[in-house]
Amino acid sequence: MNWSLFNVINNFTYLRYSVGIAMMFNGFPMIFFIRDTLKIGPASSVFTAIFFSLALVLMIPEKPFKRLFKPNVVLINLGVAFLALTLYYFLFINSVGKSVADIGNFVFTFGFLILLIHVPNDVKDTLIQVIFAFAFFTNITLVHSLVTDPNWTPGMRAAVNFANEGAQPGGNPHITARNGIICLLSALVMLPGTKHLLTRLFLFFSVLFGLGVVVISLAKSSYLGLGIAFGAFFLFRFKLADLGSAIGSAFKFRNVIFIFLILIGINYFLSRYGDVLNLLLGYWDIFEDRIMNVIFTSTGVRLSEEADVDYSAMGRVSGFGEFMETLFSWDVFLGRGYKADYLDVPILESWVNHGFFGFVFFAAFNFFLIVYVIREVRRHTNPLTTFLAYFFLSMSVLLVTGGRPYDIAFWFPYSVMIRFLGIKYLDYIPRRKVRRHRPQPLSPVTT
Numbered sequence: 001m002n003w004s005l006f007n008v009i010n011n012f013t014y015l016r017y018s019v020g021i022a023m024m025f026n027g028f029p030m031i032f033f034i035r036d037t038l039k040i041g042p043a044s045s046v047f048t049a050i051f052f053s054l055a056l057v058l059m060i061p062e063k064p065f066k067r068l069f070k071p072n073v074v075l076i077n078l079g080v081a082f083l084a085l086t087l088y089y090f091l092f093i094n095s096v097g098k099s100v101a102d103i104g105n106f107v108f109t110f111g112f113l114i115l116l117i118h119v120p121n122d123v124k125d126t127l128i129q130v131i132f133a134f135a136f137f138t139n140i141t142l143v144h145s146l147v148t149d150p151n152w153t154p155g156m157r158a159a160v161n162f163a164n165e166g167a168q169p170g171g172n173p174h175i176t177a178r179n180g181i182i183c184l185l186s187a188l189v190m191l192p193g194t195k196h197l198l199t200r201l202f203l204f205f206s207v208l209f210g211l212g213v214v215v216i217s218l219a220k221s222s223y224l225g226l227g228i229a230f231g232a233f234f235l236f237r238f239k240l241a242d243l244g245s246a247i248g249s250a251f252k253f254r255n256v257i258f259i260f261l262i263l264i265g266i267n268y269f270l271s272r273y274g275d276v277l278n279l280l281l282g283y284w285d286i287f288e289d290r291i292m293n294v295i296f297t298s299t300g301v302r303l304s305e306e307a308d309v310d311y312s313a314m315g316r317v318s319g320f321g322e323f324m325e326t327l328f329s330w331d332v333f334l335g336r337g338y339k340a341d342y343l344d345v346p347i348l349e350s351w352v353n354h355g356f357f358g359f360v361f362f363a364a365f366n367f368f369l370i371v372y373v374i375r376e377v378r379r380h381t382n383p384l385t386t387f388l389a390y391f392f393l394s395m396s397v398l399l400v401t402g403g404r405p406y407d408i409a410f411w412f413p414y415s416v417m418i419r420f421l422g423i424k425y426l427d428y429i430p431r432r433k434v435r436r437h438r439p440q441p442l443s444p445v446t447t
Contacts, residue, residue, distance in 0.1 A: 001194045001203065005126045006133075014123045018130035020058030021119070024112050024412045026135060027051055029179045032160040032171065033141040037148070043162070045101055052108050059115040068117050072422040074368050076113075079411075079418055082350075082361035083109060086406045089338040089354055096339045109411045116419040124384040124420060131387070132186035136206055138179050139213050158216040174402070175409075177222035178395070180213030185229070185390050189383040201261060221401045225394035232393050236377045323348040332356065339404070346398070346405040354405075362405050369414075370396075372422040388413075388421050 005011055023030070031051050034040050041047040061067075087106055090098065145160045146152050152161075159171030187206040194200050214222050322341055326332055335355035343349040347366070351359035369392060376389035395413065403409060 001129060001132075001190045001196075001199050002125065003199070005129055011126060014126040015130065016058050017119050017123050018127040019134075020055045021116070021127060021416060022130045022134040023055035023058070024052060024108075025131060025416055026138070026179060026182055027055065027412075028172075028175045028409070029138040029142065029160070030134070032162070032175070033138065033145060036160055036162050036171075037141070037145045045104075049104055056108070056111050056115060059112075059119065061115075061118040064118065069120055069419075070423070071117060071419045072372065072417075075365065075372070075418045075422070078361055078365040078368065079414060080113070082358065082365060083406070083411070085354060085358055085361060086338065089335070089358075093334070094338040096337075105406070105408050109408060109415065112412060113415050113418070116415055119419065121420075121423065124382055128186060128190065128384040128387055131182065132190065132206070135179050135183035135186060136209070139183055139209055142176060142179070142213060157218045158213065173217040174219045174221065177214050177217035177219035180210040180217065181222060181226060181394050182210070182391065183207075184210030184214065184226075185394070186383075186387050189386045189390070193383065197257065204262060205265075221397045222394070224401075225397045228396065229390045229393040232374070232377050232390070236374065237380075320345070320348065323352055326352045342404070344402055345400050346403050346407075346410070347400060350405040358405075365414075366396075366399060369417060369421070372417075376421060385421055385423075388417050392417060392421075 006015070008015060028048075031048055034051075035043055035047045041050070083106070090102060090106070142158065142160065146158055149161060152158075157173040159173040159176045161171050184207050187203045187210065191200065191203045191207075194203060214226065320343075322343055323345075326336065331352070333355050335351065335353045335358060337353060340353050341349065343352060347359075347363060350362040354362075373389040373392050376385050377393075380386050391413065395410075398410070
């Protein structure tokens with residue numbers, strides 16, 4: 001982690017780009033804090049539109065369309081094809097109406113993609129640090145919201161309560177969990193390249209802080225997503241030789257001090273807040289019960305006596321029935337129309353609502369994204385792309401567990417991945433030198 005990159009005077013342009021991208025990439029937790037906790041601005045989608053408009057303004061280059069940077073060609077072709085198809089359905093095959101919110105989603109998504117193409121590759125070093133700082137600060141705002149909320153008690157799901165009338169009670173814990181994952185993963189990818197002891201301690205604390213936010217959010221998809229991300233690390237990066245070298249490096253003087261300070265901090269925390277461990281175990285019991293409920297709802301197998309029907313999982317089961325019904329009807333070709341059915345399974349809804357081509361574009365986009373993600377997990381090109389790879393793995397569970405295929409919660413992160421993932425950075429991937437044999441001068445023949 002390089003603190004000098006936060007120098008506004010020397011790095012103003014890249015900081016401006018990075019703040020705008022971070023606001024689009026992970027802006028919802030900050031929106032809820034400012035709008036619903038601090039009571040600043042209208043408690044409606046108008047404030048969200050203002051927030052994202054400010055983010056796009058920060059990303060406007062000095063001379064638009066004069067200098068463009070190449071994104072991932074495969075991903076942008078498939079992504080834009082799917083978005084263009086859904087826009088066509090929105091305009092012409094739409095039985096639910098053309099709401100202002102849907103229009104705004106398309107405008108912000110396409111505007112974000114266009115402005116990202118103007119952002120230079122060198123912003124990557126600043127961007128990963130700004131994304132981390134944004135997520136860390138948002139975690140602090142969550143703690144403030146929970147402490148000042150008289151209705152929240154330990155053991156409840158952690159989220160910012162919405163202020164608008166008729167909103168979902170208890171807020172949205174999935175957004176809270178996603179922010180915790182972003183804080184955790186961004187700190188982890190910067191930790192190996194950080195040499196300063198205090199900074200390493202701060203990043204390690206941020207990892208634990210982010211993990212704690214994920215735990216208290218009680219979002220099953222985030223738990224599973226983190227498991228997939230760490231599983232990919234152990235599958236593609238972990239070697240037994242690394243374990244031996246890690247044990248050996250742990251006995252170096254600097255690392256011994258680092259580990260010692262961490263143990264002192266954990267011991268002090270547990271001695272002062274002894275109920276925290278019991279609270280975490282309680283969260284684990286709740287998570288285990290919910291997993292048993294999901295298994296019972298999906299398969300009918302009761303693995304525990306307390307297992308009951310999970311109505312969220314029941315909705316996805318019924319959505320799969322809608323998909324099978326579509327598969328054996330004329331709607332299999334063109335689909336039922338824009339937002340005609342809500343399956344809560346984006347990969348299936350892309351076919352049910354947008355037909356065969358909608359499914360092909362959306363599924364192919366995610367397939368090639370997985371290819372580039374696995375390649376990045378193997379290579380660790382730079383902290384930004386490594387973070388994006390692991391973050392996609394953590395959110396990949398949502399493709400079958402929640403949301404719609406055109407949600408901006410998908411496409412804002414997708415847009416950043418289109419722009420930066422799978423792009424060759426010459427300062428990190430040196431090209432192989434090709435030896436060329438130079439012609440040798442002829443020497444005179446003597447007799």
